[in-house]
Amino acid sequence: MANAVPRTLDEWEKPLRDLEDGITKLKAVAVKEKDDSRAADLKYRIQELQRRHDNYLEVMYSQLGPWEKVLVARAPNRPYMLDYVNQVFEGFVELQGDRRYGQDHAIIGGPAKLNGSPVMVVGHQKGRTIQERQLRNFGYARPEGYRKAIRLFELAQRFSMPVVTLVDTPGADAGLEAESRGISEAIAASMLKMFSLTVPIISVIIGEGGSGGAIGIAIANRVLMFEHSIYSVIAPEGCAAILWRKPEMGPQAAEALKVTAESVLSFQLIDQIIPEPTGGAHRDPASAAQSLKVSLLSNLAELSSLSGPELLNDRANRFRNLGVMAIH
Amino acid sequence: MSKPGKLGEGAFIQCAKCKKIHFANEFEENLRVCSSCGWHHRISAQRRIEITCDANSFEELDQDLKSGNPLDFPDYDEKRVGAEDKTGLLDSIVTGIGRIDGNRVSLAVADFSFMGGSMGSVAGEKVTRTLERGLEKKCPAIVFCATGGARMQEGLLSLMQMAKTTSAAERCNRASIPYICVFTDPTMAGVLASYASVADVILAEPKSMVGFAGLRVSKQAGVSKVPDDFQSAEFAYNHGMIDKIVERKDLKSTLSQLVQLLGGHLLEQQEGDKLTTRGAKK
Numbered sequence: 001m002a003n004a005v006p007r008t009l010d011e012w013e014k015p016l017r018d019l020e021d022g023i024t025k026l027k028a029v030a031v032k033e034k035d036d037s038r039a040a041d042l043k044y045r046i047q048e049l050q051r052r053h054d055n056y057l058e059v060m061y062s063q064l065g066p067w068e069k070v071l072v073a074r075a076p077n078r079p080y081m082l083d084y085v086n087q088v089f090e091g092f093v094e095l096q097g098d099r100r101y102g103q104d105h106a107i108i109g110g111p112a113k114l115n116g117s118p119v120m121v122v123g124h125q126k127g128r129t130i131q132e133r134q135l136r137n138f139g140y141a142r143p144e145g146y147r148k149a150i151r152l153f154e155l156a157q158r159f160s161m162p163v164v165t166l167v168d169t170p171g172a173d174a175g176l177e178a179e180s181r182g183i184s185e186a187i188a189a190s191m192l193k194m195f196s197l198t199v200p201i202i203s204v205i206i207g208e209g210g211s212g213g214a215i216g217i218a219i220a221n222r223v224l225m226f227e228h229s230i231y232s233v234i235a236p237e238g239c240a241a242i243l244w245r246k247p248e249m250g251p252q253a254a255e256a257l258k259v260t261a262e263s264v265l266s267f268q269l270i271d272q273i274i275p276e277p278t279g280g281a282h283r284d285p286a287s288a289a290q291s292l293k294v295s296l297l298s299n300l301a302e303l304s305s306l307s308g309p310e311l312l313n314d315r316a317n318r319f320r321n322l323g324v325m326a327i328h
Numbered sequence: 329m330s331k332p333g334k335l336g337e338g339a340f341i342q343c344a345k346c347k348k349i350h351f352a353n354e355f356e357e358n359l360r361v362c363s364s365c366g367w368h369h370r371i372s373a374q375r376r377i378e379i380t381c382d383a384n385s386f387e388e389l390d391q392d393l394k395s396g397n398p399l400d401f402p403d404y405d406e407k408r409v410g411a412e413d414k415t416g417l418l419d420s421i422v423t424g425i426g427r428i429d430g431n432r433v434s435l436a437v438a439d440f441s442f443m444g445g446s447m448g449s450v451a452g453e454k455v456t457r458t459l460e461r462g463l464e465k466k467c468p469a470i471v472f473c474a475t476g477g478a479r480m481q482e483g484l485l486s487l488m489q490m491a492k493t494t495s496a497a498e499r500c501n502r503a504s505i506p507y508i509c510v511f512t513d514p515t516m517a518g519v520l521a522s523y524a525s526v527a528d529v530i531l532a533e534p535k536s537m538v539g540f541a542g543l544r545v546s547k548q549a550g551v552s553k554v555p556d557d558f559q560s561a562e563f564a565y566n567h568g569m570i571d572k573i574v575e576r577k578d579l580k581s582t583l584s585q586l587v588q589l590l591g592g593h594l595l596e597q598q599e600g601d602k603l604t605t606r607g608a609k610k
Contacts, residue, residue: 192494
């Protein structure tokens with residue numbers, strides 16, 4: 001493997017792709033091979049390479065460091081909100097607009113059915129193509145996104161629907177326009193609204209849980225994280241830029257900030273980790289979606305015994321004791 | 329930026345903005361506001377409490393809370409100890425109960441000189457308790473902000489303080505406990521995007537820096553050209569985010585008015601409050 005710290009998942013997974021390329025080439029040769037013994041030999045070599053590939057994949061993904069998790073969480077082929085919505089829920093109808101100012105496509109949502117029962121799904125959506133990335137503002141939600149979320153939370157409350165939020169953002173939009181229209185107020189008001197609901201809320205960090213932009217829609221009775229997602233107070237590169245004036249020290253900052261699901265769970269800041277298929281959710285989105293569905297159903301079932309006021313208190317209590325302090 | 333420069337043996341202080349030189353004692357008497365250009369220089373939590381509360385009415389609470397280093401974050405212990413030595417405080421916010429023109433208030437005052445007023449577990453807890461004391465003692469809660477935002481060195485624990493404090497504000501809302509927030513220089517990021525922005529009334533000192541992301545981050549986000557007043561209290565006010573910009577010398581009287589106007593219904597409920605006239609039960 002290269003000595004330099006990888007900056008993208010693509011770079012980091014290069015050894016795997018080299019093996020995959022080798023397999024593809026051998027397969028191409030094998031198809032044309034007429035001689036039986038040589039064909040058998042090729043078959044053996046392909047199996048051997050495949051075995052090495054699978055072993056390597058498993059080892060790589062069972063030992064992901066914090067920075068590698070950052071790369072996986074940001075991978076462009078990782079399942080996004082709508083990928084999960086399509087596989088986990090039925091009959092999703094996207095409702096749009098904040099009824100205040102404008103349209104935001106980085107936070108989207110609407111009602112859908114989960115195992116036959118209506119729920120309100122709200123989450124961040126990133127884009128894959130250049131056009132879609134621009135439309136989604138690269139996952140950086142504007143104030144209108146949070147205000148639309150507030151509207152959808154109110155609808156959920158009125159129609160007694162549990163709320164599921166799927167979190168996947170590098171952070172909220174910090175530009176001039178967002179600042180002019182009160183991005184800070186929008187995030188704070190969204191959290192305030194979520195604390196006031198008497199329906200169950202489950203939040204799932206599916207990719208990047210970036211700072212205020214993430215927690216703005218992550219106030220819940222249960223907070224879950226996918227195994228290779230990250231949750232952080234600040235982007236590692238931003239932290240490195242501020243503390244050490246070296247944005248390139250992102251890997252060190254990721255380590256120091258303890259951004260992995262495992263670390264976050266050890267501080268009891270989340271309730272559960274949703275396991276991912278070997279090699280990450282992007283290798284088997286259907287199986288990741290199935291795990292998400294199982295987790296959502298079991299957590300909603302547990303919460304169904306609580307009354308509205310109990311749900312509200314449960315949520316307040318859940319966050320009330322978070323923090324680590326000493327007495328002088 | 330707004331730390332006044334010192335000349336000589338501390339007898340003179342130079343305005344950080346207009347560079348005019350003042351007698352130190354006059355500068356302090358003028359509440360560290362430049363008499364020439366009106367620039368509000370930062371003040372300590374202790375001084376803020378002195379000029380806000382009635383004489384000798386403030387009782388500090390939770391002063392024994394201090395941060396650990398739960399993430400084992402590099403250099404955090406040294407930075408914190410340095411801040412403790414410099415300020416005599418254990419963390420970035422001072423909280424307690426005081427009185428404003430006789431009316432009881434639950435008060436929290438941030439001190440920027442302690443690690444940039446940043447919010448970690450302790451600051452989050454103290455703000456939460458300040459709001460909860462408003463609930464418990466049936467009195468208005470007032471928070472003075474002076475902060476760069478969440479404290480990175482406590483990682484996600486700091487982000488969770490945004491939720492925790494906002495939850496306390498939500499409980500105050502439901503119980504009709506007035507909650508007033510005063511933005512002083514600076515009020516930024518994780519604090520602005522949580523409890524600070526959901527107060528019933530928001531006041532700000534003139535020219536305070538108020539914004540979501542530091543200008544460097546904003547520039548990274550593609551903000552190349554911004555107006556001169558970008559991320560100032562005046563910018564936030566002009567965009568409808570702040571009720572009133574109030575000069576430091578007028579803050580106490582404005583707070584006093586608001587406490588009386590919004591908190592009148594609480595007086596009957598305040599037990600054992602000698603100053604309660606309407607609600608005296610015995």
